Amino acid sequence: MNSEDETADLPAVVEDAVSTGAAADSVDCDERLKGLPRLLRYAVLSTNGAQHVAERLIAEIHELCPQLPHSAAWASERTFDAGVALAAELDHRAVTRDEPNLRSLADCVRLLSLPTPRSSHQLEEHQRVGKALVHALYETLGHVEKELSCDIEQFTSGWAALPACTGMLSGSLSAAANAIYLGGRIVERRLAAAKAKIRQQFEEEYRQKAEKEDEKSAGGEAPASVDAKAIPKRHVMVARLSELEMKNTKLKEILVPLKHAINTPLPLIEAPPLHKVRNALAFEFPWAMNVIDFALADLVGRATVHLRPLLLVGPPGAAKSRFARRLGETLGVSIWREDAARADGAVFGGTDRRWNSAEPCHAFLAIAQGKIANPLVLIDELEKAGTRSDYGRLWDALLAFLEPETSARFPDPALLTLVDVSHVSYIATANSLDPLSSPIRDRFRVVTFPSPAPDDLDALLPAVMVDLARERGLDAVWVPPLDGTERAAIAHNWRGGSLRQLRRMVEAILRERDLRAARN
Secondary structure: HHHHHHHHHHHHHHHHHHHHHHHHHHHHOOHHHHHOOOOHHHHHHHHOOOHHHHHHHHHHHHHHHHOOOHHHHHHHHOHHHHHHHHHHHHHHHHHHOOOHHHHHHHHHHHHHOOEOOOOOOOOOOHHHHHHHHHHHHHHHHOOOOHHHHHHHHHHHHHHHHHOOOOOOOOOOOOOOHHHHHHHHHHHHHHHHHHHHHHHHHHHHHHHHHHHHHHHHOOOOOOOOOHHHHHOOOOOEEEOOHHHHHHHHOOOOOHHHHHHOOOOEEOOOOOOHHHHHHHHHHHHHHHHHHHHHHHHHHOOOOOOOOOOOOOOEEEEOOOHHHHHHHHHHHHOOOEEEEEHHHHOHHHOOOOOOOOOOOOOHHHHHHHHHHHHHOOOOOEEEOHHHHOOOOOOOOHHHHHHHHHHHHHHHHHEEEOOEEEEOOOEEEEEEEEEEOOOOOOOHOOOOOOEEEEOOOHHHHHHHHHHHHHHHHHHHHOOHOOOOOOOHHHHHHHHHHHOOOHHHHHHHHHHHHHHHHHHHHOOO
């Protein structure tokens, strides 16, 4: 029988899948994946969000095993059971025909079919794929480009970590999707540690250089000034003070915690891959996809993290502040939180050196705290800022910081020098726009932050459980996810809206668990 006859007798769903997979292969000419083991190819395709991945696999299966009914079943219904049945049949044929390619196809089917493992059977299938991934990873190390090797290692690490992190992950996503998310979190932590080490080395070099200049100055030699050409790429000199000013006795107490941010170039945090940031935020805030895309659109094409002023407006309890904080954490920048109800212009904009309570503007304090030139300042409940002008209104003080021209040369009243705070990002939250003045509204990009709906419950519960476990000082692995009865009780009483109410319900269930455990 020739190939045309075989294709003619195929069920329509398999024929469609084969033709779609072939078309996808003809379009996707990515040379990077050539020479990779089949299992790693499909892992990378899943990581990069390639189209028609399953159809491509069905096309490969059809080439070696035409007329396989298990393929038709999996093509029409991509369930775990259908995938395991197809994989078992491919394993059987691999043994009887002595074709190792069929075994690799079976592992690929498992890779694309498995949910996050929660039963012993799923865990057994997951471990088999994990062993194959690790074996293939070590075979390819040193033979592929570094970026591709990092993508493979990220996926493999995430897959290996899945069984220990089921309580943190969405049950509605596949194992491959959760592996991509977990692997990304692992990579982010490793990168953060590496950046911190580099930053520490950089600061140590500058400290040693400053000590040498002080020694020269003490010996009668003029200290070398920091030339603009000596500032490393993607670093900013935020504040400059003369040696005489640095030794000013009145400034001594102010400068002690700020020395590392003065006369020293500070790094600008580079923008991470936006699709990874989007996936991480979508996992925690699935009801706010429009807000996520609106916020991240500012970073398209940018080398470093900087957001134009953003104002999130929505009802209380919708997680506006948490979203702003998680956005900053996911982008890798430090966060300075300002409670608008307790702040005024004199505090935020800095206080004059002549007062005993003198301190620099809060934008510079945010820079000094984070040791970076582009932190994120979160201003919570902006509409509740005081409107009395005795000490200056917060809204009025903010105007100078929200304009690029004035923020690049802000005259700090405590340091009595111009500071460059133009790389600071500002995100504010508000329950209503009505109290805000027109000038402050004009300088923010305003976006409505929606409340979560009951349909978002399953996506919200893992994140809530992780937060509550962290508050208790526990690893999330030791807090089992809610069972069916507990989830049903929450679904019956929580009708969407406030996340605070949802957290209180979950806390009540965890307290009841503790009481039952104590009684037993």
